[in-house]
Amino acid sequence: MKQAEHKIPVIKAQLHQHWQQRMEGDNLTNKIVRIKDADYFDTTDPNLDPEQIIYEVTLKESSPETGHLHWGHIILNPGKINDEYFMTRGHYHVNDHTEEYVLCMSGYGFLMYLDKDGNCWCEEMEEGSLHHIPAGVGRRIINLDDQPLHLSFCVPADSGTQEFDFEGGVFPCRIFEDNGEPAIRVDLPPVNDGEDESAAEIEALLKM
Numbered sequence: 001m002k003q004a005e006h007k008i009p010v011i012k013a014q015l016h017q018h019w020q021q022r023m024e025g026d027n028l029t030n031k032i033v034r035i036k037d038a039d040y041f042d043t044t045d046p047n048l049d050p051e052q053i054i055y056e057v058t059l060k061e062s063s064p065e066t067g068h069l070h071w072g073h074i075i076l077n078p079g080k081i082n083d084e085y086f087m088t089r090g091h092y093h094v095n096d097h098t099e100e101y102v103l104c105m106s107g108y109g110f111l112m113y114l115d116k117d118g119n120c121w122c123e124e125m126e127e128g129s130l131h132h133i134p135a136g137v138g139r140r141i142i143n144l145d146d147q148p149l150h151l152s153f154c155v156p157a158d159s160g161t162q163e164f165d166f167e168g169g170v171f172p173c174r175i176f177e178d179n180g181e182p183a184i185r186v187d188l189p190p191v192n193d194g195e196d197e198s199a200a201e202i203e204a205l206l207k208m
Helices: 012-019 199-206
Strands: 028-034 053-060 069-076 091-093 100-106 108-114 120-126 130-133 138-143 149-156 161-163 173-178 181-186
Touching: 069 138, 091 138, 100 120, 100 138, 108 130, 108 173, 120 173, 138 149
Parallel strands: none
Antiparallel strands: 028 053, 053 069, 069 149, 091 161, 100 130, 100 149, 108 120, 108 138, 173 181
């Protein structure tokens, strides 16, 4: 007996069009960060439109109790403030036992991690890549492309989100364009004896 076929034709462009549309439904929260809100960049650029959107986060909230999940969508637009690529502010989870997963739907960029010891490292994000943010580790996203970076994420409903306060230099790594390529600058803490950090110490910090 010939088995019935249940194949559903799917066009890749149609799937991407879905992720480029705004989420709809109940229990949605939306956050928009514009250039005028972006006090976490290394410099400012008065020539840029302060109303220009850097990124937008839409969150589908579930019940806040343990065992439930929030799901959301991030759109990080392309652009730079001077030579520094557009990026999210960065955050960590108040309940540091909670993890997070981020799926890159389209675009290209970096997912930057920061652990409790101040170690900072990056993973490349590209279409279809899935990223695990371990418990107790903060994250930031950088768009390195000339197209919007579309991401989906899933996080425990009881994780609690706390944005980084960048006064004092949290996130020691910063991503700049250098001759058309992304370059990482490490803002190392001052050394008491006045000696320079060794290349091995910098490499260990980056964990690249």
